[in-house]
Amino acid sequence: DIQMTQSPSSLSASIGDRVTITCRASQSIINYLNWYQQTSGKAPKLLIYAASSLQSGVPSRFSGSGYGTDFTLTISSLQPEDFATYFCQQSYISPWTFGQGTKVEIK
Amino acid sequence: QITLKESGPTLVKPTQTLTLTCTFSGFSLSTSGVGVGWIRQPPGKALQWLALIFWDDDKRYSPSLRSRLTITKDTSQNQVVLTMTNMDPVDTATYYCAHGHYDLGRFDYWGQGTLVTVSS
Secondary structure, three states: OOOEEEEOOEEEEOOOOOEEEEEEEOOOOOOOEEEEEEOOOOOOEEEEEOOOEEOOOOOOOEEEEEEOOEEEEEEOOOOHHHOOEEEEEEOOOOOOOEOOOEEEEEO | OOEEEEEOOOEEOOOOOEEEEEEEEOOOOOOOOEEEEEEEEOOOOOOEEEEEEEOOOOEEEOHHHHHHEEEEEEHHHOEEEEEEOOOOHHHOEEEEEEEEEOOOOOEEEEOOOEEEEEOO
């Protein structure tokens, strides 16, 4: 299986901060990388697919970048509704593995 | 509008077989490129991809659970069924089904999830 490693595991930030989350794959996954947001008790929501494509309806403050093994999710200006857990997922090779998650908390 | 909903038992005993049904609307599983997957999440833990079935009946499974999982589809009923044998307390989790794409492999619509507890 391809291992997906996210960093940090958690972070504290303030409203308006720029937040960056990193995801590293154990081998090249080209650009087959998706990002999801999960708020407490809810199902995950797709934010970014193919490393940098914004899912329809997702605010433009979310962006993704990367290629090969290293990827980044950036929130340009953190909003109250963005406090959640974020997961990356590779879909290059089955099984489509997820990272362990990054929890974004209020400072 | 695409919706998915999971159904099945909320409590199973160890060694029993779990059968979960995903009933969906707003798309057809006979459409090229479409798939439905199952993902689970133990309480407080990360997401774990379990299985996926595509429009052409191509099936993919998590290698670590392959011997215990079976995924099937009923296109006419708009349902996907996942069975997991020999349930154990470590299988306690919220189980989600999700609409997926063969191309680029994203899950863009998810069910609300169903919590399954394994306990005697």
